[in-house]
Amino acid sequence: MNPRFSFDRMIDEATLWIGANWLEIAIATAAGAAIYLLLNLVRGWSVKLCQRGEGAAxxxxxxxxxxxxxxxxxxxLVAARLVVGYADAPAWLTTTIATLFTISAVFQGALWAREVVFGAIEHRMRDQEHNSRALMSALGIIRLLVTIxxxxIALVVVLSNLGVNVTGLxxxxxIGGIxxxxxxxxxxxxLFAALAILFDRPFRIGDSISYDKGAGSGTVxxxxxxxxxxRGGPGEERIIANKKLLDFEILNTTRRLRNRFKFEFVIGYAAAPEVILKIPGLLRDAVESEGYTLIHGxxxxxxxxxxxxxxxxxxKEADFxxxxxxxxxxxxLSRFRDNDISFAYPTQVNLLAEKTKPDPPAQVREESGRA
Structure with a gap:
């Protein structure tokens, strides 16, 4: 088809359309302008919304x-897409506006998604515990990866909507990503391990943790x-790769809701039965007098x-x-002394059998009798 002929035909159709529908076109234009102004007001209100939060994150x-x-x-394009059908526009104009709107909507959605992803990461990093320079510098790499x-994805969606075969792309x-x-x-x-620590928060800066079944411990x-x-207990600094650290089972002792102690003692077998029954009450009284809760005694x-x-x-406190x-x-100890209860000491008693002369064999006894 001759491009010149197609263009002239479009001009003729547009001229006839404007002449026949000038009133509807004027109303649609006014409605589109109103929609455009309303969208601008909404965008301006959203910018003011940024100032309502507790910070940029x-x-x-x-x-x-x-x-x-x-x-x-x-x-x-949103305004045009909403009003284009009111004035009975030509097919080529409706198709053009729909195509441009699709392209614009896809890339606009990508922009919105990028801002939300960046904001979510910054929201997680706003806590002072995670506000490390290394992770803040990593945000630039994350931005690049997310943007690309x-x-x-937006480019593939647009090409697919335009009828292009995107299978090869x-x-x-x-293959390039792999x-x-x-x-x-x-x-x-x-990098992903650092992001996992950032979002999942198995520990924070200042937490006391142990890992590798207790083989390593210290303060982050x-x-x-x-x-x-x-930082280990003796004062040494341990540097562990994030991925390797997350492969271990991590015990975070800073976030425990309570703390327990357990120890044992032994009393002698000479204790009377009534003393055995009295000791649990003494243990409860001793523990509760110091402000703690007895679990078992x-x-x-x-x-x-x-x-x-x-x-x-x-x-009930995290730390004793x-x-x-x-x-x-x-x-x-004080209550045991008041009740004359003593602890057992590790002792060993050796029982020695009395040494006696063994009886003679039966045959010897018979021969002695004959004699």
Whole structure:
């Protein structure tokens, strides 16, 4: 088809359409302008919404920034798409507006999604515990990866809506992504592990943790893009890759809701039965006098030196005072002394059999009788 002929035909159709529907076109134009102004007002309100939150990383601010990224072209095409059917527009005009609206909507959605993803990451990183320089610098890499991913998806969606066969493009992107992933799998593994720590929060800076079944322990000092630094009890600094650390079972002792202590003691077998029955009450009184809760205090079994007892008590606080066990032990000793109860000492008694002359054999006794 001759492009010149097609263009002239479009001009003729447009002239006839305007002449026959000038009133509807004027009303549709006014309605479109009103819709455009309303969308601008909504965008302006969303920008003001950014100032309502507690900071740049609040959800109000995140949503406000996302809608504040709405483009003028997108708003114009939204208004045109809503009013184009009112004036009985030509097919070519309706198709053109629909196509442009689809392209604009897809890329606008990618912009909104990017702002929400960035805002969600910043929302997680706003806490002072996670506000490390390494993770903040990693945000630039994350932004790049998210932007490339979202706009690559948007491009594929647009081409698919335009009737282009995107199978080869998707295959190429997939192969390229696999190649990059294999080449930098170590970097990506540590990066995603850092993001897992950031979002899942198994520990924070300042938490006391143990890992690898208790083989390592210490206080978290910093969480970086590739590794986490832990200060051990003796004072050494341990640097562990994020991925390796998350492969271990991590015990976070800072977040426990309560704390328990348990110890045992033994009293002698010479204790009277009424003393055995009296001891649990004394243990409860001693523990509760120090402000703790007795979980169990009673006979645990029999041992070689006496009757074994165990005492288990807890505090509703996360940490015990350093002298908690000392004070509870002193309270138990005081009550035992008041009731003349003594502890058993490890002793060993050796029983020696009396040495006697053995009886002679029966045959010897018979011969002696004959004699």
């Amino acid at each position: 609040s959800w109000y601010s995140i949503l406000g920034r996302a809608f504040g990224r709405t483009g003028q072209i997108f708003m114009i 991913s979202l706009f690559a 998707v295959t190429g992107l997939g 190649a990059i992933g294999l080449a930098a799998q170590g970097i990506f593994a540590d 000092e910093s969480i970086g893009l590739k590794s986490t630094r832990i 009673g006979v645990n079994g029999f041992v070689s030196s006496g009757i074994s007892y165990d005492v288990e008590f807890e505090s 005072p350093p002298d908690a066990r000392d004070r509870v032990t002193a309270a138990i």
